[in-house]
Amino acid sequence: MCLGLMSGTSLDAIDAAACEFDEAGRPLRLLGTAATHYPEALRDELLSLQRRPDTPVTLRDIARLDAAVGDCFAACAESLLHDLQLPTAAVLAIGSHGQTVFHDPTTLATSTQLGDPNRIAARTGVTVVADLRRADMAHGGQGAPLVPAFHAAAFADPARHRVVLNVGGIANITILPREGAVTGFDTGPGNALLDDWIQASRGQHYDADGAWAASGQLDTALLSRCLDDPYFDALPPKSTGRDHFNLEWLQRQRRDAPLDAEDIQRTMLELSVESIARAIERHAPQTQDLYVCGGGARNQAMMEGLRRRLPGIEVATSAALGIDPDWVEAAAFAWLAWQTMHGRSGNLPSVTGARSAAILGGVYRA
Numbered sequence: 001m002c003l004g005l006m007s008g009t010s011l012d013a014i015d016a017a018a019c020e021f022d023e024a025g026r027p028l029r030l031l032g033t034a035a036t037h038y039p040e041a042l043r044d045e046l047l048s049l050q051r052r053p054d055t056p057v058t059l060r061d062i063a064r065l066d067a068a069v070g071d072c073f074a075a076c077a078e079s080l081l082h083d084l085q086l087p088t089a090a091v092l093a094i095g096s097h098g099q100t101v102f103h104d105p106t107t108l109a110t111s112t113q114l115g116d117p118n119r120i121a122a123r124t125g126v127t128v129v130a131d132l133r134r135a136d137m138a139h140g141g142q143g144a145p146l147v148p149a150f151h152a153a154a155f156a157d158p159a160r161h162r163v164v165l166n167v168g169g170i171a172n173i174t175i176l177p178r179e180g181a182v183t184g185f186d187t188g189p190g191n192a193l194l195d196d197w198i199q200a201s202r203g204q205h206y207d208a209d210g211a212w213a214a215s216g217q218l219d220t221a222l223l224s225r226c227l228d229d230p231y232f233d234a235l236p237p238k239s240t241g242r243d244h245f246n247l248e249w250l251q252r253q254r255r256d257a258p259l260d261a262e263d264i265q266r267t268m269l270e271l272s273v274e275s276i277a278r279a280i281e282r283h284a285p286q287t288q289d290l291y292v293c294g295g296g297a298r299n300q301a302m303m304e305g306l307r308r309r310l311p312g313i314e315v316a317t318s319a320a321l322g323i324d325p326d327w328v329e330a331a332a333f334a335w336l337a338w339q340t341m342h343g344r345s346g347n348l349p350s351v352t353g354a355r356s357a358a359i360l361g362g363v364y365r366a
Helices: 040-051 061-086 117-124 134-138 148-155 192-201 207-213 220-227 247-254 260-282 300-309 328-341
Strands: 001-007 014-021 027-036 092-105 112-114 126-130 160-166 171-177 183-191 289-291 314-317 362-364
Touching: 001 061, 014 061, 014 328, 027 061, 027 148, 027 328, 040 061, 040 092, 040 300, 040 314, 061 112, 061 117, 092 117, 092 328, 112 126, 112 134, 117 126, 117 362, 126 328, 134 207, 134 314, 148 160, 160 260, 171 260, 183 192, 183 260, 192 207, 192 247, 192 260, 207 220, 207 260, 207 362, 220 247, 247 260, 260 300, 289 300, 300 314
Parallel strands: 001 092, 092 126, 160 289, 289 314
Antiparallel strands: 001 014, 014 027, 092 112, 126 362, 160 171, 171 183
């Protein structure tokens, strides 16, 4: 049994999931989950680093944030271990994603996640597997997305053409064909622009159920300019982040057009829906089933938009496959820890573009 710890680009919460796997690494049971929130000041600092990676920052600040994030991750893991009354000897390892603050798969070919795994191991008494992206990047891969390998283990069906869509700050798809290689990539913004715009306009962290977006009117000219971004037409493997899709990017597309705030929110919702739909139509035209996980699965306006835009595809959440959409990514990092501890690769070169499969992460003993 392993625990997974995950905080994505939305920084809405640190999620923890405890999972059992069979000897082949197939998930058997999700034993329990927990979530904790960053202190507001820490969250603001981390978001600032994500959005403006060229902002000057001192080594002291990086060290301080690394320790603070590690303590927050450790507290989340401790909470789950306490809730489940799990002795440390029952847990093989904790897979900790950490908090991404920098990701550059092309120019520098590296990625930075904060959250000192030594602190997590010391506080929980459990071995931690962390720094899970850079081994793939050292082999020429994007280092992202990593969850498709778990999606393949948990959700593939030899009788159906499936796509798993994870909508966090950035959206990514995993293409699970009936036959052939699993593929996947980041399609573009998921919740990031929606969260950033409602924060800037209304002081709220997110648009519950997409209600504010649904109250606005689509601006087709703005949507068209956004979709002209070269990222959307680039061929996979590819990955992106908040350093690309952020409010400065949105302002460049707006060109100071006098739009109502809710109309911009509606248009950013349609941007997420349309970029996802185009990616599926282009790269997975045989798709029969689309299963959505991540925070976007709770956005009813987004789910309705996907069903409207993809009428020939059955659209549901991952709950239909046995894992609540809120916990799929945390479960994936539990699985990645399981793979590493058994000396098995965790990346899919057909997804990331790596030259070869790789055992991911460093192992930090308690």
